Amino acid sequence: MVDLxxxxxxxxxxxxxxxxxxxxxNMERGTWNMEIIVVDNGSTDGTVEEMKKEKIKMKNDNxxxxxxxxxxxxxxxxxxxxxIRQAKGRYILLxxxxxxxxxxxxxxxxxxxxxxPEVGVATCRVEFPDGQLDPACHRGFPTPWASLTYFxxxxxxxxxxxIFGRYHLGxxxxxxxxxxxxxxxxxxxxxxxxxxxxxxxxxxxxMYGEDxxxxxxxxQAGWKIMYYPYVKIIHLKKQSGRVGExxxxxxxxxxxxxxxxxxxxxxHYKAEYPGVVTVLILLAIEVKKRLDLLQHYIxx
Numbered sequence: 001m002v003d004l005x006x007x008x009x010x011x012x013x014x015x016x017x018x019x020x021x022x023x024x025x026n027m028e029r030g031t032w033n034m035e036i037i038v039v040d041n042g043s044t045d046g047t048v049e050e051m052k053k054e055k056i057k058m059k060n061d062n063x064x065x066x067x068x069x070x071x072x073x074x075x076x077x078x079x080x081x082x083x084i085r086q087a088k089g090r091y092i093l094l095x096x097x098x099x100x101x102x103x104x105x106x107x108x109x110x111x112x113x114x115x116x117p118e119v120g121v122a123t124c125r126v127e128f129p130d131g132q133l134d135p136a137c138h139r140g141f142p143t144p145w146a147s148l149t150y151f152x153x154x155x156x157x158x159x160x161x162x163i164f165g166r167y168h169l170g171x172x173x174x175x176x177x178x179x180x181x182x183x184x185x186x187x188x189x190x191x192x193x194x195x196x197x198x199x200x201x202x203x204x205x206x207m208y209g210e211d212x213x214x215x216x217x218x219x220q221a222g223w224k225i226m227y228y229p230y231v232k233i234i235h236l237k238k239q240s241g242r243v244g245e246x247x248x249x250x251x252x253x254x255x256x257x258x259x260x261x262x263x264x265x266x267x268h269y270k271a272e273y274p275g276v277v278t279v280l281i282l283l284a285i286e287v288k289k290r291l292d293l294l295q296h297y298i299x300x
Contacts, residue, residue: 001090002088002089003089003110005089006036010043013043020099028107035088038068039082042071076185081201091191098236099126102233120223128234129236138168141216143166175229180225183227198218198220207256261285
């Protein structure tokens with residue numbers, strides 16, 4: 001019986017992936033069994049070849065590493081779903097390849113989930129290399145109001161406000177355990193039994209938003225989603241998706257981000273609003289996308 005399955009999706013992040021796996025090897029180990037599943041999304045940087053070497057090293061450390069090779073980049077949701085389908089653990093951890101796990105993080109999170117059966121999903125504190133909190137680990141659902149206040153900059157002006165700070169729930173204490181709407185997919189610990197009930201990540205999302213969608217469905221099914229700030233990981237943000245390496249990649253990432261917003265709204269909020277409101281919301285998302293592309297000096 002496997003207790004914890006760690007799924008690490010990688011796309012041309014060989015060096016970062018090796019550092020991530022090294023941090024897992026250096027973690028505190030409990031009496032539970034663990035497997036690591038690396039899903040390669042069609043990398044061209046020698047990731048698969050390096051992972052085959054790493055598999056031998058991990059076997060010597062009594063760690064089980066499985067490698068899944070995709071022939072192309074299937075995106076975050078589809079890539080992780082392939083790993084989830086092969087995972088045998090009672091708990092599934094989605095972990096970005098551009099993260100570093102601290103020695104006590106996994107054992108603490110595992111123990112917390114084991115002693116709190118009402119919790120369906122949990123995340124730890126996720127920090128940038130400079131020690132600042134990655135706000136994506138502490139999300140509210142992107143309702144039209146939360147999204148509007150975020151994109152108008154009102155959350156930045158009033159981060160502790162319950163009215164304007166709902167996008168990242170900044171009014172909640174970041175040093176205390178509490179419920180959130182959704183963590184980031186960079187560290188997403190979920191019970192296997194939940195997946196059996198609510199289904200896999202929605203593959204309509206290629207990049208961004210699939211974690212929010214999953215959390216929405218899990219919350220709707222009655223499970224708690226918890227932020228556990230007593231342990232942490234480091235997140236080298238925007239590395240696992242290779243965002244920022246060239247204008248075309250930035251353009252694709254920006255387009256995916258805003259298309260994700262449209263998909264999420266249509267699936268979860270459209271029925272709550274009149275048709276004219278929906279048209280205005282979708283139009284606003286499209287305008288914001290084009291402005292963002294122009295801001296990054298990308299020709300439409």
